[in-house]
Amino acid sequence: MxxxxxxxxxxxxxxxxxxxxxxxxxxxxxxxxxxxxxxxxxxxxxxxxxxxxxxxxxxxxxxxxxxxxxxxxxxxxxxxxxxxxxxxxxxxxxxxxxxxxxxxxxxxxxxxxxxxxxxxxxxxxxxxxxxxxxxxxxxxxxxxxxxxxxxxxxxxxxxxxxxxxxxxxxxxxxxxxxxxxxxxxxxxxxxxxxxxxxxxxxxxxxxxxxxxxxxxxxRHGTRRYELITEDAGWVRMIPNVAVDEQTGGRALFRAEEEAAQQVLAAAAQRGPVRSFRPVLPTLSEIFKDVSAENAEELAR
Known part of the structure; x- marks a missing residue:
């Protein structure tokens, strides 16, 4: 090594x-x-x-x-x-x-x-x-x-x-x-x-x-989730959820785990859930996040 x-x-x-x-x-x-x-x-x-x-x-x-x-x-x-x-x-x-x-x-x-x-x-x-x-x-x-x-x-x-x-x-x-x-x-x-x-x-x-x-x-970057169901337009109305992409029954959103679970529970009440999964950040996203954190620390 x-x-x-x-x-x-x-x-x-x-x-x-x-x-x-x-x-x-x-x-x-x-x-x-x-x-x-x-x-x-x-x-x-x-x-x-x-x-x-x-x-x-x-x-x-x-x-x-x-x-x-x-x-x-x-x-x-x-x-x-x-x-x-x-x-x-x-x-x-x-x-x-x-x-x-x-x-x-x-x-x-x-x-x-x-x-x-x-x-x-x-x-x-x-x-x-x-x-x-x-x-x-x-x-x-x-x-x-x-x-x-x-x-x-x-x-x-x-x-x-x-x-x-x-x-x-x-x-x-x-x-x-x-x-x-x-x-x-x-x-x-x-x-x-x-x-x-x-x-x-x-x-x-x-x-x-x-x-x-x-x-x-x-460990790093913003955790996102992907939901695929019959219609996902309502996800934007859930508190503490930021939707990055939404088309028809697919929504890609950012949220803490508790809010993400609320989205999943709401989706299950509305109808069948075809897919629900966490989407891990890309290296580019991690790089931006840790660089921004470092810049903030140096500015203090």
């Missing part, structure tokens, strides 16, 4: 990370989300050792990270950093050799990874000849080519079409299933919600919420 414990960091006297604590387990995909300037990239650079924390700890399996242990990390920056004129397989093999792979194994690993990412036919092409989406796949391959124990990816799905997202996701899941830590940032909340096992939400340099995806949906 990768852990951060109370990590702080300042730039020119301005504190940008405030006691950041988070964990990313082996075998799972952990999403790291936040707005621009939230502290995601600074946190990732501290994990990688590119930046030093002012205080706090970064641990892997309970041990403090060292330069030697960080050689087993893989990193994909948001900015592309590969050689544009160098053939794909050649530069991936070169990166693997820098991590100690013998020449033949490095080449085999590079070619295999390109095939898995749908680029097997482009192995001898220069990076600059690829579309931006395919260049993004090569960036993912570069982070993975030396089979790292910890994989840290900054916006890995940026610029990818839905099919490419599925291909990259499959590769990341395979790597996690082999026992690696996989932590990635993204501003695409719908993608993160669908893909991740665990989530960390950061804002203003503070962790606002963290935990398993479904647990966060249970």
């Amino acid at each position: 990768l852990e951060l414990r109370k990590v702080c960091r300042s730039y020119s006297g301005r504190q940008v990370l405030h006691d950041v604590s988070l964990s990313a387990a082996r075998g799972q995909l952990t999403g790291f989300v936040g707005g621009n300037g939230a502290g995601k990239t600074t946190t990732m650079r501290i994990i990688l050792g590119v930046l030093n924390a002012d205080s706090g700890q970064v641990l892997l399996d309970g041990e403090a990270l060292s330069p030697a242990s960080r050689t087993r990390f893989g990193y994909m920056p948001e900015e592309r950093g590969l050689y544009p004129k160098m053939p794909l397989a050649e530069q991936l093999a070169y990166l693997a050799r820098l991590h100690g792979f013998p020449r033949s194994r490095a080449r085999a690993r590079a070619v295999s990874l390109l095939k898995r990412l749908g680029l097997g036919g482009r192995a001898e092409d220069a990076l600059e000849s690829l579309s931006l989406g395919n260049q993004q796949r090569v960036q993912v391959a570069a982070a993975l080519v030396h089979q790292p124990d910890v994989l840290v990816l900054d916006e890995p799905f940026s610029g990818l079409d839905p099919m490419a997202v599925e291909v990259v996701l499959g590769v990341l899941r395979e790597h996690a299933a082999g026992g690696a830590v996989v932590l990635f940032s993204s501003h695409q909340l719908d993608v993160v919600e669908r893909l991740c096992d665990d989530l960390v939400i950061i804002g203003s340099g503070r962790v606002l919420a963290a935990g398993p995806r479904e647990e966060l949906r249970e």
Whole structure:
């Protein structure tokens, strides 16, 4: 497990990370989300050792990270950093050799990874000849080519079409299933919600919420309910109920549990109830709620 414990960091006297604590387990995909300037990239650079924390700890399996242990990390920056004129397989093999792979194994690993990412036919092409989406796949391959124990990816799905997202996701899941830590940032909340096992939400340099995806949906955000019956127009008249959508016999509304149960009881008295269920908040809704709560706290 990768852990951060109370990590702080300042730039020119301005504190940008405030006691950041988070964990990313082996075998799972952990999403790291936040707005621009939230502290995601600074946190990732501290994990990688590119930046030093002012205080706090970064641990892997309970041990403090060292330069030697960080050689087993893989990193994909948001900015592309590969050689544009160098053939794909050649530069991936070169990166693997820098991590100690013998020449033949490095080449085999590079070619295999390109095939898995749908680029097997482009192995001898220069990076600059690829579309931006395919260049993004090569960036993912570069982070993975030396089979790292910890994989840290900054916006890995940026610029990818839905099919490419599925291909990259499959590769990341395979790597996690082999026992690696996989932590990635993204501003695409719908993608993160669908893909991740665990989530960390950061804002203003503070962790606002963290935990398993479904647990966060249970704990945070506004609880809504969906009622399907013969006619749901009357739901608007129930006290302490806010209807978000209502068409014919379907109503989607916000309410505390007691008021929701009043709606259900009233519906049962009026006729058959086809469906009544809680609707958990989306990650986007949770993000908005915890960000608003953080803003209110900072304003006090």
